[in-house]
Amino acid sequence: MVRRPYCEKQGMNKGAWSAEEDKILINYVKIHGEGKWGRAAQNAGLKRCARSCRLRWLNYLRPGIQRGNITEDEEDLIIRLHRLLGNRWALIAGRLPGRTDNEIKNYWNTILAKKCGSFSPQSCVRKVNHEEETAQCRNHGSMNNFDLVNVDQPSVAGMSGIPVLPQEEKHCFVDKGIGLMNNSCSIDNQGLFSSLLVGDDGDENHPSFLMNIDNDNDFIMGLPDMDSLLFPGNRTMHEDNNYDIFGGYDKNNVMSSSPYDTTSDDQVVRVETEVMHDQQPSLHVELKKLAMFLDLEDEWKEP
DNA sequence: AAGGTGCGCAACCGCCGGAGG
DNA sequence: GCCTCCGGCGGTTGCGCACCT
Numbered sequence: 001m002v003r004r005p006y007c008e009k010q011g012m013n014k015g016a017w018s019a020e021e022d023k024i025l026i027n028y029v030k031i032h033g034e035g036k037w038g039r040a041a042q043n044a045g046l047k048r049c050a051r052s053c054r055l056r057w058l059n060y061l062r063p064g065i066q067r068g069n070i071t072e073d074e075e076d077l078i079i080r081l082h083r084l085l086g087n088r089w090a091l092i093a094g095r096l097p098g099r100t101d102n103e104i105k106n107y108w109n110t111i112l113a114k115k116c117g118s119f120s121p122q123s124c125v126r127k128v129n130h131e132e133e134t135a136q137c138r139n140h141g142s143m144n145n146f147d148l149v150n151v152d153q154p155s156v157a158g159m160s161g162i163p164v165l166p167q168e169e170k171h172c173f174v175d176k177g178i179g180l181m182n183n184s185c186s187i188d189n190q191g192l193f194s195s196l197l198v199g200d201d202g203d204e205n206h207p208s209f210l211m212n213i214d215n216d217n218d219f220i221m222g223l224p225d226m227d228s229l230l231f232p233g234n235r236t237m238h239e240d241n242n243y244d245i246f247g248g249y250d251k252n253n254v255m256s257s258s259p260y261d262t263t264s265d266d267q268v269v270r271v272e273t274e275v276m277h278d279q280q281p282s283l284h285v286e287l288k289k290l291a292m293f294l295d296l297e298d299e300w301k302e303p
Numbered sequence: 304a305a306g307g308t309g310c311g312c313a314a315c316c317g318c319c320g321g322a323g324g
Numbered sequence: 325g326c327c328t329c330c331g332g333c334g335g336t337t338g339c340g341c342a343c344c345t
Contacts, residue, residue, distance in 0.1 A: 311341085317335085
C-alpha cells in the first residue's frame, strides 16, 4: 500500500499557527465538535492538513490546557511515571491534568533527561532491540486464558529511555479477561506491563488485583491499581476488594470514567475523587508502595 | 553592535492500529 | 479480506529567542 504523505495537498500552510487560524479552528470545533479533522480543515477554510489541525487543537487550543510552570510535584510525578512507563508520553500526560504529551515529552527531553545522570544506576536507561523482543514474545505463542508465560526479559523495548527492571525469571499468569496479580510485575515487549505475574509458590499473601487487560494500554493504566497509587483518593473497588482499572485524566482533562466503570456494573463503587494536590502525604506513601512493588525501593527517596 | 551558539518548544513526520465501506 | 480514512503515538526537526563572546 502506498503511504499517504503527511499533507497530501499542495499549498497547505505549514509552520506556526497564526492567531487567525487558531480562531477559525476554535470556532469550527465549537460548532461541529472534535474529530473529522480533514473535513474541519476543509470546511473551515483552513489551509492546514487534518493532522495539523488535530495537533493544534489537542495541544494548544482545547479548553483546560495548562501551559508552562511545571511544578515540583508534577516534575516528581513525571520522573516516577517515566521510570515506570518509559517514553509513554500519552500515558504520563494522562496522569497530569492539563498537560499534553507533547509538553511532557519536550519537558523531559530538555529538562529532566539532563537530570537522569543523578539517578541511581538502576534507573539508567538502555536501548533495546524491539524486533528481538517482539520475536521473543511471539515465541510464547498466543495467550489463551490462563496461559503460563515465562518472561525471561522483564525489560522493555521499542523505545529509548526505559528503566530496566531487575533481571529475574518471572512467570506471567495471564487471563485474557481478568488477571490476578500476586507478586511482581513485568514489562512486555511493547514496553507495557501486559503480563501478570504470580510467585512461583502462588503465595496468596501478596495483594491481588483484579484487572481487565483488554489491551496493553488499558492494562498499564491499571497497573496494580495505578490510579490509587498515584491518585490515592481516586479508587474503584469491587465487592471482593480487588481493585478495578480505570483511566486517568482524559484528553479533556476531566477525570474520565473507565470503560469498565459503567452504570451497568453495579458492583463498581466509585469513591469520591479528590484533587491530587490535597493528597500529597498520602501520595508519597502510595508511591513508595509502588516503588516497593516494582522492586525499585532503592530508588525511592523521601521527599 | 554583530555574529555565534545553545536551548526550548511548536510543529512535522512516520508508523501503527481500529473502524467502516 | 482488502482498501481507505482517521486518530493516536513517539521521535525528530527547525524556528525563534536568549545568552555569550
